[in-house]
Amino acid sequence: MDQDTPWYDNVVIAALLRHARTTYGKAMRDALDAAGYDDIPGNGLYIIGGLAIGAGGVPIRQLMRELSITKQGAGQLVDTLVSRGYLQRTPDEADRRQIIVTLTERGQAAAEAQAAARARIDAELLARVGPDDVAALRRALGTLINMRHEAELEDPAH
Structure with missing residues (x-):
């Protein structure tokens, strides 16, 4: 690696994505x-x-689908x-077999704290x-997401 090459040019994109996500995650957790609101689990x-x-x-x-769990x-x-007061469950009016989750007042307040931290990182970036x-970063990340969706459409087991 020569001195003119930035360090991130020698790191695989998947690793860059993981570490970049940590920047947001740490700011939001803090x-x-x-x-x-220190009792919110990872996902x-x-x-x-x-x-x-x-x-x-x-x-x-x-x-389940979005989190792949x-x-x-x-x-x-x-x-x-x-149980920690962030969400509430309600039956889906259109399909009583479905349960809908929504934010409580506490959940909304936590979301606002989280959004403010995310906005600070966005502004600094x-x-x-x-x-x-x-804009190029958003386009590239959107393309990666689309690649996954396209692969799922071709092979739902993918």
Whole structure:
């Protein structure tokens, strides 16, 4: 590696993604801890943040798909978040067999703390690399996500 080559050019993209995710995760965890929400399990950040962005609730079946976890795993995660006051369960009006999870007042407050931390990281990233690079990053990540979805459509077992 010559001195003109940035260190990240010699790291595989998957490792860069993992470590970049840690930057967001640590900032959000620190903000949640400081605000008194230190009891949210790992994937709980994804659920609370996602519910805050989306309109209304999400069926547990959708959480299973998005998190790539089992029905049992999703149920345990939701149980934990319900018992700690972040989520509530309600029957789906359209399909009584489905359970919808929504944020409680406590969950909404945690989501706001999480969003503020995420916004700080986004703002710092934008200041460091500029809007064109942030747009290119979003495009590249979106392409990776689309590649996964396309592979699933071709082979649902994939």
